[in-house]
Each structure stands twice: as structure tokens, then as C-alpha cells.
Amino acid sequence: MALLGLNTCAFADNWMSHLPDETYVAAVSIPGTHDSGTGNGFDGFLGETFARTQDISFGDQWKIGIRAFDLRPCTTKDGYLNINHGIVATKLRFDDALYQLRDSLIANPSEFVVIHLLHEDSGDNGDTPYETMLMELLQRDDLKDFFVDFRKDLKVSDMRGKMLILSRDKYASKPVGGFMSNWCGYIDWNQQTRGVITGAGTGAYSTGALYMQDFSDTHEEGAVDVKIGGIQKLLDYTTTHIPTSPVQIVWAYNFASAYCNGSISTSDGYRENASYTHAAILDYLKTHQAGPTGIILMDYVGVDESKGYATRGAELVDSIIANNFKYLEYETEESRINKAVYADLSTILKTLNREYSSASRKINSECPDVAADYTDELESIKACLDSIDAEVDSLYEHVLLTEDYTIDSEGLSAQISALVDEALKAQAEFEATGIDGIADEEENGACTYYSVSGKRLVAPREGQITIVKYSNGKVKKIIMPRKGK
Incomplete structure (x- = not known):
């Protein structure tokens, strides 16, 4: 499906509107950003040299279709949580980030957001504990209704207009969203597949399996190949596992991000790594059978070149979005109405057919002496129902059903009921005379x-x-x- 041409800002604002409601969130290919706040810049030179992983702002990331964000808050002496990359403070406050996402969801209620949350404790500079400040923010009246509790079987319809916060830190007895545990930051498949997400509920689906790839240091010889191999191995799993029931669901985080060029992370090191990993993922999506990628967190999204490095960050975001519609139905407003109307009409027709079958049995069993007189009428009603059924199926197949299409179910039901009453009356007269x-x-x-x-x-x-x-x-x-x- 040629979606890349559609991925303008206007399309990116609501690309999730084309996802089928019944799709499990774990089966959606979601483009995301690593250290999302760095695109808003820094006050000092350290950030520009050592901590930048994004060229475009947090708000612009939404506009190009990013729906997963990596936010790492720390405390400040001024009493708010700031988004940091390590010890380096970005120009993005955590509350501002959440309010920006809230407003974007209000404007685009078909969309949803998944947040990877990690306490950046190396940047803490406040007296109030992180846990206290975080819970105060998440429980605000103007935010709390936008958060959804984790369940492994969350569907797109459950998430529309909402944020799911998945935290690697346990900041309370119960999460707002979910807690992630058994995180693995190196390449070891046995360890990478031991992750667990735990929600606030107690039901069977309140916990779910989590697979991750988060190997972040690729500066040593051969490390880039190890990183790419790890990305591809997780993609091999996710793209071949499209869940059809809750027991099959596995959530996945696949980090494209890492740093080359030395044992200390630098902005150029992130750029160079992106030039390798993004190219590898793009090639994978072009050469392998389409399937879910899980959540892919990337550096330098929205730009195909950054400071001389071929990051291909705009191309990759477009490709991940387009990948969804190679294995999922591409829904439009018309197709969604078509599907909903078909479901309603199917229920009505099933009810009418049950009434017809019951009437036929009743006439033949309780009116044996006069039943033959009603054969033609019964056959006429059945032919009418079959004709409507065939017409509805044809309109559904061609995506032509609208809310204007109706069935006179009350009239048909009354006709069936009247025929039974007439037959019973005739049988009674026969028996009397x-x-x-x-x-x-x-x-x-x-x-x-x-x-x-x-x-x-x-x-x-x-x-x-x-x-x-x-x-x-x-x-x-x-x-x-x-x-x-």
C-alpha cells in the first residue's frame, strides 16, 4: 500500500484513525523517539555536544506521526519535574510534555500515545522526592482521565484519545499505566524475553510479557553489527507473531538508538549509529513479510540528514506507519460505518430468520390440518429475507453500507406473527367444524x-x-x- 505519499502532516495527525478498532495495541507498529525531550534544546553547550538525540521539537515529533515517547524526568529545585538526558537538562518540562500530548489527543481523538518512563535520577536537584512529585502530576484533575491502565489485551478502541505510561521505576504500590520489570540492556535473547509489564488491576490480563532490545553502546569494533543483529532478531519474532487471542500477546520495545564514536555518548555518536540502524530497519521492512514491529524508539526522526549523517529519520517514520497497513486493514470513515452497519443489520436478520424458523415449525406442528395452506406465504417471507440478506452482503463487500440503509424489521416480524395467528385460528375452526x-x-x-x-x-x-x-x-x-x- 502506497502510504508514504499520504504521510503529510495532515495525515500524520490522525494516521491511527485508519487502524481497525479490534486490533491489539501490541500488534501495532508504533514509531517512537528516544530521549524525546532533547529536540527542544538545552541551555548550555554540553547538551548540544553530548546529549542531543533529536533535531525536531517534541511537538513536531507528534506532527510527523510519532506516537511513542521516551521521557526521563528528574526533580528540580524549583519544584517541577524536568526532562533530562542524563545530567543534562532539556528545555522541556515533564508537565508541559503531558499537556502537549493531552491537547494533541483532544484535537485528534483517534490517536493514542505510549510513554516509556524512566526516572533520570542522575539529574535530580530537588528536595521533594521524585515519587511524590510524579504522583501529584499524574493525579491532576485535568490529566488523570487521559491515562489508561495497562492490560496486555488492550485494543486500539480502548486506547483512542488516551496515554499509556509504562515505567521502568516502581514509584508507587500501583502504577498509573504499568510497571516494566526485568529490563535488559544487552544482547542476550534469554534475558531480553523475560520482561514483564504489570498493570494496576488484578485480572488475568493485568500482566503481560515484554520483549526488549536496548543495546545502547556500539562504539567498539563489531558492536554495530551486534546491535543490528539484535534489532533484526526481535523483528523476526514480532513480525511473525500477530496475536489473535490474549494468550498470544507479547509487547515489544525495539530501540534503534545507541551511540558510536567513543565510550562516552555524543550527539554525533547517536547520529552515526542512526545512519546504520535506520538503514538496516528500512531494508528489513522492504525485504521481509510485513508484520508488527512493536514500539521502535529512534534518534533523529523527521530528518533524513543531520550534520552530514544520513539518518533517514523521516523515511523510517513513514515506513513504520505504512507497515501497519501491509498486514492490517486500512480503515476509512466509510469502511468503519460500513462495518458497524453490517454488524447491526446482521443481528436484525438473524433475529428475523429465527422468528421465521420458529413460525414455520409452529405452523407445521400445531396446525397439521391447515399447514399446506400457508406454504406459499412462508416461502414468500423466506425469499424476502434471503433477498435482503444477499443485498446486505453485497453492499458490505463493496463498502457501500451507510446508516441510511434500514430493514423494516417491525413490519416483517408483524407479518410472521400474523401468519402464525391466522394458521392457529384456521386450525381451531377446522377442529370445531x-x-x-x-x-x-x-x-x-x-x-x-x-x-x-x-x-x-x-x-x-x-x-x-x-x-x-x-x-x-x-x-x-x-x-x-x-x-x-
Whole structure:
């Protein structure tokens, strides 16, 4: 699907609107940023040299389609939580980041956000404990309704308009979102697949499996290849595991980020690493069967070149978004309405067909002497239901169902009910008047013939009850024997 051409800012603002509601969040390919706040810049020279991992601001990251953010708060002497990269403070406060996301979700309610939260304790500079400040912020009246509790079976419909905070630190007895444990920052598949996410609930799905790849130091010889191998191995797993039930769900964090060029991280080291890992992921998505990537946290998103390094950060974000619609249905407002209307109409038709089947059984079992008189009416109703069913299926297949399409279910139901009442009445009349036997010659003069239900007949029906009305006013109920009997 050629989605890259669609990924303008306008499309990126609501690309999640095209995800099917019933998709598990763990099965969505979500582009994200590593150390998201660094795009807002720093006050001193240290950040620009050693701590920058993004060229575009936090707000602009949303605009290009980023929906997963890596936020690392620390305390300040001024009484607020700031986003840091290590000891280096960015120009982004944590509360400002959350309010920006809240406002973006209000403006684009089809979207949702996943936040990777890590206490950057090396930057703490305040007297109030981090845990106290964090809970005060997350419990604010103008924010708290935008957070969702973790469940491993969260669906897109559960998340729309919400934020899911997944913290690597346990800051309270119960999380706002979820706690991540058993984190692994090196390449060891057995350890990388031991992660757990725990929500605030107590149900069976309040905890879920977490796989991660977060190897962050690629400056030594061969380390970049190890990093790329780790990225690809996790992609090998996630892209071939599209869950169809909660027991199959595994959440995944795959970090493209790391630093080359020395044992100490530098901004250029992040750029160089991005030039390798981004190219590797782009190649993987082009050459492998499409499937979920999980959450990919990247450096230098939104720019394909940064300070001379070919980061391809805009191309990669577009590719991850587009990847979703290679294995998931691409929904539009029309297709969503089409699906919803079809579900409603299917329920109505199932009810009407059950009523028809019940009526047919009732007439045949409780009205044996007159049932034949109602065969045509029953067949007519069934043909009508089958015709509507076929039309609805055809319109659904061609995505043409709208909310204007309706079925006269009350009228059809009343017709079925009236037919049963008529048959029961005819059976009762038959049992009350009796049968006069085989029809004689018209000894009583001219006569006319009627079915038990009152239909005018040309002649008596063989083997069926016929009402005979003679010109002298006499009425008889007779049975005409079948030929040869």
C-alpha cells in the first residue's frame, strides 16, 4: 500500500484513525523517539555536544506521526519535574510534555500515545522526592482521565484519545499505566524475553510479557553489527507473531538508538549509529513479510540528514506507519460505518430468520390440518429475507453500507406473527367444524371452493381440506382423495 505519499502532516495527525478498532495495541507498529525531550534544546553547550538525540521539537515529533515517547524526568529545585538526558537538562518540562500530548489527543481523538518512563535520577536537584512529585502530576484533575491502565489485551478502541505510561521505576504500590520489570540492556535473547509489564488491576490480563532490545553502546569494533543483529532478531519474532487471542500477546520495545564514536555518548555518536540502524530497519521492512514491529524508539526522526549523517529519520517514520497497513486493514470513515452497519443489520436478520424458523415449525406442528395452506406465504417471507440478506452482503463487500440503509424489521416480524395467528385460528375452526368426507357430485347445486384460510380455489385440492360453499347456503368441509387411492 502506497502510504508514504499520504504521510503529510495532515495525515500524520490522525494516521491511527485508519487502524481497525479490534486490533491489539501490541500488534501495532508504533514509531517512537528516544530521549524525546532533547529536540527542544538545552541551555548550555554540553547538551548540544553530548546529549542531543533529536533535531525536531517534541511537538513536531507528534506532527510527523510519532506516537511513542521516551521521557526521563528528574526533580528540580524549583519544584517541577524536568526532562533530562542524563545530567543534562532539556528545555522541556515533564508537565508541559503531558499537556502537549493531552491537547494533541483532544484535537485528534483517534490517536493514542505510549510513554516509556524512566526516572533520570542522575539529574535530580530537588528536595521533594521524585515519587511524590510524579504522583501529584499524574493525579491532576485535568490529566488523570487521559491515562489508561495497562492490560496486555488492550485494543486500539480502548486506547483512542488516551496515554499509556509504562515505567521502568516502581514509584508507587500501583502504577498509573504499568510497571516494566526485568529490563535488559544487552544482547542476550534469554534475558531480553523475560520482561514483564504489570498493570494496576488484578485480572488475568493485568500482566503481560515484554520483549526488549536496548543495546545502547556500539562504539567498539563489531558492536554495530551486534546491535543490528539484535534489532533484526526481535523483528523476526514480532513480525511473525500477530496475536489473535490474549494468550498470544507479547509487547515489544525495539530501540534503534545507541551511540558510536567513543565510550562516552555524543550527539554525533547517536547520529552515526542512526545512519546504520535506520538503514538496516528500512531494508528489513522492504525485504521481509510485513508484520508488527512493536514500539521502535529512534534518534533523529523527521530528518533524513543531520550534520552530514544520513539518518533517514523521516523515511523510517513513514515506513513504520505504512507497515501497519501491509498486514492490517486500512480503515476509512466509510469502511468503519460500513462495518458497524453490517454488524447491526446482521443481528436484525438473524433475529428475523429465527422468528421465521420458529413460525414455520409452529405452523407445521400445531396446525397439521391447515399447514399446506400457508406454504406459499412462508416461502414468500423466506425469499424476502434471503433477498435482503444477499443485498446486505453485497453492499458490505463493496463498502457501500451507510446508516441510511434500514430493514423494516417491525413490519416483517408483524407479518410472521400474523401468519402464525391466522394458521392457529384456521386450525381451531377446522377442529370445531369437522370434516364431511369425500366430496359428492354437486347435488346441492352450484358451489365454490375455498382453502381453509379462505382463498378461492378453482377446484378441490387433492389430499387437502377444502371448504365447499353451495348456492343454497350450505357449507361443507371435505377432503378430495389423491388419485389412485
